[in-house]
Amino acid sequence: MGALGNDSAQSLRAALTRHLVTEGTIRDERLAAAFLAVPRHVFVPRTPLRIAYADDVVLMKRNQAGEAISSVSQPSIIALMLEQAAVRPGDRVLEIGSGGYNAALLRELTGPDGSVTTLDIDPEVTERARATLEAAGYDDVAVLRTDGEFGAPDGAPYDRIVVTVTAWDIAPAWVAQLRPHGRIVVPLRARGQTRSIAFDRVGDHLESRSSTLCGFVSMQGVGANYERLHPIEDEVVFVTYDEDQEDEPHPPDGVLAQPRLQVWSGATVGREEPLLDLHLWLASTLPGYCVLSGSEWSGAPAVATADSLAYLTSRPTRQRKVVQLGCNGFGPAAAELTARLTDQVRRWHALHRHGPGPAFQVYLSREERPAGFRIARRHSYIAVTWPE
Ligand SMILES: C[S@@+](CC[C@H](N)C(=O)[O-])C[C@H]1O[C@@H](n2cnc3c(N)ncnc32)[C@H](O)[C@@H]1O
Numbered sequence: 001m002g003a004l005g006n007d008s009a010q011s012l013r014a015a016l017t018r019h020l021v022t023e024g025t026i027r028d029e030r031l032a033a034a035f036l037a038v039p040r041h042v043f044v045p046r047t048p049l050r051i052a053y054a055d056d057v058v059l060m061k062r063n064q065a066g067e068a069i070s071s072v073s074q075p076s077i078i079a080l081m082l083e084q085a086a087v088r089p090g091d092r093v094l095e096i097g098s099g100g101y102n103a104a105l106l107r108e109l110t111g112p113d114g115s116v117t118t119l120d121i122d123p124e125v126t127e128r129a130r131a132t133l134e135a136a137g138y139d140d141v142a143v144l145r146t147d148g149e150f151g152a153p154d155g156a157p158y159d160r161i162v163v164t165v166t167a168w169d170i171a172p173a174w175v176a177q178l179r180p181h182g183r184i185v186v187p188l189r190a191r192g193q194t195r196s197i198a199f200d201r202v203g204d205h206l207e208s209r210s211s212t213l214c215g216f217v218s219m220q221g222v223g224a225n226y227e228r229l230h231p232i233e234d235e236v237v238f239v240t241y242d243e244d245q246e247d248e249p250h251p252p253d254g255v256l257a258q259p260r261l262q263v264w265s266g267a268t269v270g271r272e273e274p275l276l277d278l279h280l281w282l283a284s285t286l287p288g289y290c291v292l293s294g295s296e297w298s299g300a301p302a303v304a305t306a307d308s309l310a311y312l313t314s315r316p317t318r319q320r321k322v323v324q325l326g327c328n329g330f331g332p333a334a335a336e337l338t339a340r341l342t343d344q345v346r347r348w349h350a351l352h353r354h355g356p357g358p359a360f361q362v363y364l365s366r367e368e369r370p371a372g373f374r375i376a377r378r379h380s381y382i383a384v385t386w387p388e
Pocket residue numbers: 069070071072073074096097098099100101102103119120121122125146147148149164165216217218219220221222223
């Protein structure tokens with residue numbers, strides 16, 4: 001690229017960094033300096049500069065079904081996770097899921113006394129990451145091709161592990177390779193929502209320090225895990241369940257065609273208010289919890305029995321920016337399900353709407369019986385508690 005191209009890359013990079021600082025996503029000055037230093041366009045070859053420096057994901061690869069399987073992540077999501085990771089000069093860092101760009105940012109943050117290892121399951125990705133890291137002057141980042149499930153034992157222990165692909169579980173290798181009191185930041189998916197959670201290692205378990213909504217491509221390989229879709233209307237509306245919910249009763253096909261019972265909770269929220277915590281509260285407190293997908297109510301939390309279903313909805317109020325929460329129920333148990341759902345909506349509204357949100361703990365031993373709502377995974381228990 002000629003001098004003119006470099007100049008405009010630099011000013012676009014400065015504008016992107018300013019934007020992330022102004023909106024409060026970047027708070028740490030060292031992180032701002034890293035964003036200013038790393039030439040993002042080098043990591044997304046053949047992409048116009050304007051797109052390389054937009055606050056947007058750059059898709060690099062789809063699978064045969066057309067799903068995105070590899071990308072260079074959105075700058076604001078990267079920034080959120082790096083704020084959560086709080087990487088210190090001198091840290092040894094492992095990144096799971098490569099793209100080159102985030103590894104370069106991590107290399108800036110770790111400084112001359114630290115180190116960065118990045119790994120990816122896909123050889124195309126590792127080749128690109130290696131070539132682009134070298135082109136951008138970060139040739140001391142170790143790039144490995146391996147399944148992230150097993151981490152990178154040769155470089156362990158790590159002070160920080162940053163997972164940049166959606167995980168359903170915490171692999172035992174990640175905890176084993178994390179230094180005591182070290183931190184892992186991971187986009188963890190459970191009950192239809194993905195949160196980037198920063199966990200500190202406390203003894204042999206993990207305790208959350210922060211969590212925030214995010215979205216990533218799905219983990220492939222040994223740790224791949226899929227939500228189960230159960231059709232309830234002509235294969236266009238589904239309810240989704242996690243792997244550990246296989247024994248939950250599934251509502252019948254056609255349940256939504258039964259007469260609707262609508263019940264309002266009296267609880268109001270902002271029209272644009274994120275309800276991520278409410279959804280997890282409902283998942284934590286209601287047996288039969290599932291999530292609607294593939295329809296106009298996609299993502300709506302629901303509760304089901306073998307013959308009935310109720311899901312969360314909202315309606316406008318006289319105040320333009322405020323909606324009231326309620327639910328629609330269908331089937332013989334509609335009255336009971338809508339009552340349970342609205343009751344929990346009211347409890348969340350009264351106790352947790354303005355609270356700190358849920359805390360998470362991860363135990364690898366099934367012998368542990370942590371308090372709170374427990375989600376059983378292949379290797380771990382994720383426990384969710386609700387400080388008031
Ligand atoms: C969102 S991209 C990573 C973005 C990257 N960190 C960046 O700098 O923007 C997710 C990557 O995870 C990889 N991946 C998926 N499953 C994996 C696994 N089991 N082990 C390692 N990498 C995996 C994909 O190949 C993909 O390249």
